[in-house]
Amino acid sequence: MQIIDQVCSPNIFGKPVYYNVLELKETQMIGHDPLTNTHRYWIPVDADLDDTSAYIDPLDQIDYNFEADFALYREKFNFLTAAEITKSRENLGLTPDEAALILGLTTEKLSDIENDGCLQSFDQEILLRLLTTPDSLHQHVQRYHALIELRAKQADMDVDALFAKLEKINAK
Amino acid sequence: MNDESDIQFIIQQILNDYRAGRLKYYLHEKSRLYLKQEGISASKVLKLAIAQLPTSHFYRGPSDHHWLPKFVVYEFIELNHGVNLYVKFDVGPEYTQLESYHPQEKALNVTWFFH
Numbered sequence: 001m002q003i004i005d006q007v008c009s010p011n012i013f014g015k016p017v018y019y020n021v022l023e024l025k026e027t028q029m030i031g032h033d034p035l036t037n038t039h040r041y042w043i044p045v046d047a048d049l050d051d052t053s054a055y056i057d058p059l060d061q062i063d064y065n066f067e068a069d070f071a072l073y074r075e076k077f078n079f080l081t082a083a084e085i086t087k088s089r090e091n092l093g094l095t096p097d098e099a100a101l102i103l104g105l106t107t108e109k110l111s112d113i114e115n116d117g118c119l120q121s122f123d124q125e126i127l128l129r130l131l132t133t134p135d136s137l138h139q140h141v142q143r144y145h146a147l148i149e150l151r152a153k154q155a156d157m158d159v160d161a162l163f164a165k166l167e168k169i170n171a172k
Numbered sequence: 173m174n175d176e177s178d179i180q181f182i183i184q185q186i187l188n189d190y191r192a193g194r195l196k197y198y199l200h201e202k203s204r205l206y207l208k209q210e211g212i213s214a215s216k217v218l219k220l221a222i223a224q225l226p227t228s229h230f231y232r233g234p235s236d237h238h239w240l241p242k243f244v245v246y247e248f249i250e251l252n253h254g255v256n257l258y259v260k261f262d263v264g265p266e267y268t269q270l271e272s273y274h275p276q277e278k279a280l281n282v283t284w285f286f287h
Contacts, residue, residue, distance in 0.1 A: 028205060028208055028209075029205065029208065029209040030208050030209070030211070031208075031209070031210075031211045032209055052201055053200055053201055054200075055200070055201065056198065056199075056200065057197070057199070057204065057214060062197045062214040062215065063213050063214045063215050065204075066207070066208065066213040066214055067213070069208055070211070070213070112216060116213060117212070117213050117215060117216035117219075118211050118212055118213065118216060119211030119212075120211070121211065
């Protein structure tokens with residue numbers, strides 16, 4: 001454990017509250033798998049440094065530790081990064097709605113993954129990989145054509161335009 | 173508190189604070205570990221807690237906050253993908269903070285009020 005800084009953040013009454021900023025290496029379950037990473041926490045200066053229940057995520061960057069863990073997890077286990085997923089989808093010319101429908105995800109879940117709100121599960125990673133391999137994506141679409149067509153109609157998508165787009169991807 | 177209108181009022185206050193950017197994240201270890209295990213970020217949990225609040229079970233409150241004198245605590249049980257989640261909000265005069273979001277640990281020995 002190492003104290004790296006001290007910061008001040010006002011409480012609701014505008015009164016300054018001082019926190020020690022500390023970093024320590026921890027092993028936690030990330031996406032149901034153990035991962036060791038360095039985490040940063042704030043702890044009030046008058047609190048016991050060994051009292052982990054008093055640790056809070058940095059109030060000025062509440063996603064700091066989450067983003068660090070998700071990034072390390074993706075690197076260690078060869079998962080696509082959020083940016084890679086977005087880029088792959090956009091390279092195929094697919095909207096989030098279209099990509100989510102084809103992969104059997106909800107649009108919200110895909111958006112959360114692309115915006116780093118969520119770490120994709122292993123199952124989702126396998127599906128998302130299809131966006132990086134047009135041949136495999138084409139096979140997937142062929143195999144599940146009927147279901148994708150049905151769901152596209154239910155979602156009021158232009159089915160003909162969607163499949164024309166998918167054929168164009170395959171022809172590239 | 174067990175009057176439905178009171179519960180609806182406090183839920184509305186929490187929703188209003190969220191919409192106005194006055195819902196803050198203040199989760200401790202137990203909730204953090206659960207979120208990381210599920211691959212959910214801190215930003216996302218605020219949205220999740222709010223999205224499920226209108227259909228949650230009101231569990232307990234108001235009760236005094238142990239270290240914030242002008243805050244009162246309200247506890248809910250939210251169902252997410254078959255898991256009962258214990259969700260605690262600290263409601264204050266200027267903002268609300270989300271203090272707990274993790275699976276319920278034991279059976280509740282109270283009569284639930286489903287609103």
